Amino acid sequence: MLHVFGHTNPDTDAISAALVYANLLSRQGVAAQAFRLGELNFETQFVLKELGLEAPSLLPELPAGAAVALVDHNESAQSTANLAQLDVQRVVDHHKLGDLTTAAPPYLRFEPVGCTGTILLKLHREANLSVEPREAKLMLSAILSDTLHFRSPTTTPEDREAAAFLAPIAGIQNVEEYALAMFAAKSDLGNTPADTLLKMDYKVFPFGDPVKPHQWGIGVIETTNPGYVFGRQAELLAAMDTAKANDDLNGVLLSVVDILNGTNRTLVLSATEEKVLQEVFGVSTHGQVADLGQRISRKKQIVPALEKYFAPES
Amino acid sequence: MLHVFGHTNPDTDAISAALVYANLLSRQGVAAQAFRLGELNFETQFVLKELGLEAPSLLPELPAGAAVALVDHNESAQSTANLAQLDVQRVVDHHKLGDLTTAAPPYLRFEPVGCTGTILLKLHREANLSVEPREAKLMLSAILSDTLHFRSPTTTPEDREAAAFLAPIAGIQNVEEYALAMFAAKSDLGNTPADTLLKMDYKVFPFGDPVKPHQWGIGVIETTNPGYVFGRQAELLAAMDTAKANDDLNGVLLSVVDILNGTNRTLVLSATEEKVLQEVFGVSTHGQVADLGQRISRKKQIVPALEKYFAPES
Missing domain, CATH: 3.90.1640.10 (inorganic pyrophosphatase (n-terminal core))
Known part of the structure; x- marks a missing residue:
């Protein structure tokens, strides 16, 4: 079978x-x-x-x-x-x-x-x-x-x-x-614990040198109610901090995608991630949130750009 | 394009x-x-x-x-x-x-x-x-x-x-x-050099431990005229010996498949290959030829059996 x-x-x-x-x-x-x-x-x-x-x-x-x-x-x-x-x-x-x-x-x-x-x-x-x-x-x-x-x-x-x-x-x-x-x-997230919210649609990507990659955890929450998610920003950032330490990651992001407006505002854990988003997408981070505009596809718009940024020079 | x-x-x-x-x-x-x-x-x-x-x-x-x-x-x-x-x-x-x-x-x-x-x-x-x-x-x-x-x-x-x-x-x-x-x-092989005959349909297979595999080169000649091929047996064995040394192989075989009768008689280079064929298929080698019977598919009948034989014990 x-x-x-x-x-x-x-x-x-x-x-x-x-x-x-x-x-x-x-x-x-x-x-x-x-x-x-x-x-x-x-x-x-x-x-x-x-x-x-x-x-x-x-x-x-x-x-x-x-x-x-x-x-x-x-x-x-x-x-x-x-x-x-x-x-x-x-x-x-x-x-x-x-x-x-x-x-x-x-x-x-x-x-x-x-x-x-x-x-x-x-x-x-x-x-x-x-x-x-x-x-x-x-x-x-x-x-x-x-x-x-x-x-x-x-x-x-x-x-x-x-x-x-x-x-x-x-x-x-x-x-x-x-x-x-x-x-x-999908947006009715109720009392879901912050760690569960982070991990609902979350993948770890190895960027750059395959032997010693930069490991980035990137979560996405697609929602019609981004206000709810940002209301829990402090909890979510704490969950991202825990994931980064526990899984020995180099970076953690959580993209909050507003389905109806087709926009992406991303939670940024630390100055490390802030610097990378600035250099890759030319966007600044304010209050630990970076406005990534219409980049709503992790697969097509976020990951390939980071892959290119971290690619070893040949 | x-x-x-x-x-x-x-x-x-x-x-x-x-x-x-x-x-x-x-x-x-x-x-x-x-x-x-x-x-x-x-x-x-x-x-x-x-x-x-x-x-x-x-x-x-x-x-x-x-x-x-x-x-x-x-x-x-x-x-x-x-x-x-x-x-x-x-x-x-x-x-x-x-x-x-x-x-x-x-x-x-x-x-x-x-x-x-x-x-x-x-x-x-x-x-x-x-x-x-x-x-x-x-x-x-x-x-x-x-x-x-x-x-x-x-x-x-x-x-x-x-x-x-x-x-x-x-x-x-x-x-x-x-x-x-x-x-x-396909069988009209004319004056084709022995090395070309060996390499016409020839693949090197890594068997066993992927880090330190047994490398075997296995050629196949599918023909309606096996007599022609065996008439050039000495030359072909010399080409197999050269391939084994040049490519640092552990074993070399050349299967001569009689298309019309659906049978396989295989040229065996040395005692190493002879021992493996005996243990894997239970067939003896006589005059550097092993009769593999109706095993005419390298992909389905030869390679999987050798793969299993060389597989590391788990």
């Missing part, structure tokens, strides 16, 4: 893609089950509740050689701990190819689009399989989530076409309204 | 896939040109002559950052020397995933089928593009070559279906006859 799962700190695409791909494989005669690598965020909880679906089970520790399919990620740092011991038979992803290797020829399907859901819709069409309403809503939700309803610069025409195709099947007449409800759910 | 190429020591699939994929991309509006990474073997020369086609140009040394598409391979050891400096935007392949990484999200299409041509036919169908007779004959030839006209255990039902679909478009009424003509061309 193939274990299908997305990345740690799962977002809506990671969960949706695991569910949809496991179902697609099952329909094609490949025994498969969806799993998750962590707790669901509030947006994903909202989507599953809309559909009356249970969350997939937490992935158990798999024995060496177990057959797995990865969705929405491929790098070991974002996957289950013993990935190198597992038999990766399939990957569907829209990220750069990292350190993955396989023992035998795999099925790989990577495309540079905004969302794994967009690729999964193509897989249905290529297999001449109808898209069920449940799968349509899962894929549509993932596309709206990953592209911030087409606001993110990662959006491609294929993502827009996929969403337009899926909405009527999913029974969603007003996509704008549905996206707003998803984003509102 | 995207440079499209297959592996070094190109075979019919490596050349055919580069030509067909470059043409497919061009039809889809992506500027692309096919290249080769070495001299054509006699089978591939025959196929191109049948079609009145020139061989693709030898790949020039590309500047760092040049955009490339790999077909029928993905590992740096089988590719152009400075692959790590190039921008790999696309890969279509049917081998295990090796050491490839990319700087940005790529297009990857891997399937565990017998031939890259089988995947390329799917890409045409998925894009609703007709298959031109020239492309059909290139893909069909690659499938017949890689699967030894369905004799190899790497053959899948999809390869058979693809060939059955392509033959009428290619204008080939008798596939058996065409395959025999291809194999005869």
Whole structure:
């Protein structure tokens, strides 16, 4: 049985893609089950509740050689701990190819689009399989989530076409309204501890010399209610300070993305990060907040610029 | 412009896939040109002559950052020397995933089928593009070559279906006859120097401990005329001895595959290789030849067994 799962700190695409791909494989005669690598965020909880679906089970520790399919990620740092011991038979992803290797020829399907859901819709069409309403809503939700309803610069025409195709099947007449409800759910952060807020969508990136890299932890909170997040600024900065010390990092940032305005104001921990943001983006930091303007995609607008800044001179 | 190429020591699939994929991309509006990474073997020369086609140009040394598409391979050891400096935007392949990484999200299409041509036919169908007779004959030839006209255990039902679909478009009424003509061309080795014969379809495999691996060079000659090859046994063993010394290898084998009978008799250089073949396959060596029976696929039947034999105990 193939274990299908997305990345740690799962977002809506990671969960949706695991569910949809496991179902697609099952329909094609490949025994498969969806799993998750962590707790669901509030947006994903909202989507599953809309559909009356249970969350997939937490992935158990798999024995060496177990057959797995990865969705929405491929790098070991974002996957289950013993990935190198597992038999990766399939990957569907829209990220750069990292350190993955396989023992035998795999099925790989990577495309540079905004969302794994967009690729999964193509897989249905290529297999001449109808898209069920449940799968349509899962894929549509993932596309709206990953592209911030087409606001993110990662959006491609294929993502827009996929969403337009899926909405009527999913029974969603007003996509704008549905996206707003998803984003509102995501933004209803309640009493979530500051450390959880920081780590909800958080990745550590090694920049520069691969042997002795600059390790930067970069979190993102996408919200329709940035006021709430900045109201907890002191707590969040304390959580960032703890993460920096515990994980021996060189820098920590937390980008607060205002979904509706498409802007990014980033919490800056210390003079180290302040200097780098000044030199990379030409922005000043005031009261530990740097205004990064319309740079709302970590993947396309933040990480590549830092990668270039720290790249060893050749 | 995207440079499209297959592996070094190109075979019919490596050349055919580069030509067909470059043409497919061009039809889809992506500027692309096919290249080769070495001299054509006699089978591939025959196929191109049948079609009145020139061989693709030898790949020039590309500047760092040049955009490339790999077909029928993905590992740096089988590719152009400075692959790590190039921008790999696309890969279509049917081998295990090796050491490839990319700087940005790529297009990857891997399937565990017998031939890259089988995947390329799917890409045409998925894009609703007709298959031109020239492309059909290139893909069909690659499938017949890689699967030894369905004799190899790497053959899948999809390869058979693809060939059955392509033959009428290619204008080939008798596939058996065409395959025999291809194999005869491949077997007409004439005055080819022994070192060239050894290296025509030759790969070096690192077995066991990745830090201090056992390096084995394994060549394959697929032929309808094994008598010719064994007539040159002394010369070939001398070429194997030279390769072992020059490349600091732990073992060298040359498998002579009788295409029509589906059998493999392998030239064995020394007592070292003899002992390993005895322990791995339980076969004895007589007069520096080991009868490996129906193990005609290096990829599926020889390399995995040696990999297992040399694997460090865990």
